[in-house]
Amino acid sequence: MRHRKKFNHLGRKTAHRKAMLSNMASSLILHKRISTTTAKAKALKMYVEPLISKSKVDSTHSRRIVFGYLKQKEAVTELFREVSPKITNRNGGYTRILKTGNRLGDNAEMCIVELVDFNETYTSEKKSAVKKSTRRKRGGAKKADVATEVKAEEATDATEEVTKKEDK
Structure with missing residues (x-):
């Protein structure tokens, strides 16, 4: 059979x-x-x-x-x-x-x-992706530096306002 x-x-x-x-x-x-x-x-x-x-x-x-x-x-x-x-x-x-x-x-x-x-993709845990900076020809780094400077100035302005309010 x-x-x-x-x-x-x-x-x-x-x-x-x-x-x-x-x-x-x-x-x-x-x-x-x-x-x-x-x-x-x-x-x-x-x-x-x-x-x-x-x-x-x-x-x-x-x-x-x-x-x-x-x-x-x-x-x-x-x-x-x-x-x-x-x-x-x-x-x-x-x-x-x-x-x-x-x-x-x-x-x-x-x-x-x-x-x-x-x-x-199924077995490993999600790893934190490290951002790779891309290199550009025309002043990409300069713009990034300007942006960080602007943020730093805004942060100092905000801390100055907080200290002025605390002084009053």
Whole structure:
């Protein structure tokens, strides 16, 4: 019986599909974000999340199992050194799929697949933006100096008025 054996074959033979998913998973681990079609992204999510769960236990056995799927030594070392320490507290859902619209050529639905803990816009707190001064040719600095002098004069005038009122 073939109960519960349904998944997307992506229009490819078994060997081609496994090689494609292996390459996509390695690219995702190395680059932390890739752009692909939605169907491939969903298949990739089912393929890569168990591998990321395996990487939580850093043993020779789990490294060999993951290498059997990824077939790239650099991707395996990146997974065990960089990715697994960040996801130790997470129980699942290591990837995020963000839909980006349709592709112009064939109108295929495109998306971005990324590792959840490596997106700085969602994970990090808002940092205070340091304003970078722009350099202008014509007296931009002079105008700024004049503006600060005017503000300083207004502040001294205001303090003089306050002291005059207190004296009365």
